[in-house]
Amino acid sequence: MIDRALVERVDLLCLDAGNTVVFLDHARIARFLESRGVEVELSELVKAEGSAKRGLAGDGSGEVVAFEWAHQGEPGGAEWGKVMGTILALGGRIPRVRVPELLAALWAEHLRFNLYSRVPEGLPAAVSRLRAAGVKVAIISNSEGRLAALFEELGILACFDRVVDSGVVGVAKPDPRIFTFATEAFGISPDRALHLGDTFATDVAGARAAGIRTALLDPFLHYPGLYPDVPRVDSVEQVADAIVDLR
Structure with missing residues (x-):
């Protein structure tokens, strides 16, 4: 069960790439x-x-x-x-x-x-439903500058409104400035955004520094008993559907 406070008033969903969208x-x-x-x-x-x-x-x-x-x-x-x-x-x-x-x-x-490069089967459809409900979806990833090309090859590039690749923009998480490539592009304030990722040091620390709500995906149970103040979610699909339910 997702805490309502995590997913209400979300106009921008930011997603890490590795082990969040592509595994x-x-x-x-x-x-x-x-x-x-x-x-x-x-x-x-x-x-x-x-x-x-x-x-x-x-x-x-x-x-x-x-x-x-x-x-x-x-x-x-x-x-x-x-x-x-x-x-x-x-x-x-x-x-x-x-x-x-x-x-x-x-x-x-x-x-x-x-x-x-492994994409969860239900992810594209869940993101499509979320965008149809008026929520922007952006990738915020520390990568090598080739992420958009990978997503195009995997057939998922069109699922996202923006792909922010640190290898392209020259800023990497946990530097909070990388999130502004999405928030400022869409004119959305940080308090109306939510970021999901699988790494505390980059995703959670970076989003918090940017003033953005955050939750941790831990599909391999890498953080047993750690960071009890950080919400856990099972998948992007779960969060997308919870946001849609509140729209």
Whole structure:
């Protein structure tokens, strides 16, 4: 059950991309590693991803394993490298000396076709209903500058009124300025917006700094018992339908 206060008076729904609209393909990472002689369990990759996300918050609840690697200076590369490097080092149990090389190869695979590419079946229809009810929907994502192209390839670009990609606009969450690319474009005040995302350090911290309501999607239970003051929601679809019901 969603708290009514979270979804009432929402004229703009902001959405993170990864693990909110497009989900990480852990099986593809496993296949990538297996092709390079590394056998992994999917559950271990998921667990390590959670450690990285918690570690980014800097509160001691998780661990980020940082590496120097070839493309960390490219748009989106620094944060991506922290998450994926941790997944490889902890989830893949890979000797750390091998991780920079594997990160570079995985980055090339990611640029070829984004590792975050699984779209929930009911999401496009739910977003369509929300927009038909007069609510603007924007993506606010830390990405590599290719997010709009990915969404077009996946057939979901037209689902959104605006795609704000940090690799394009030059500002990344948790910097609150990235949210203004949506609020100011639509002339909507922050108190009439809601942001959903899966990472406390970027999504929740950034939205709060921008004066925007926020809720955490935690599909893999990466935040057990943490941040009890942050509302949890199950999916974009659940929230979209709850907003429509109040229109």
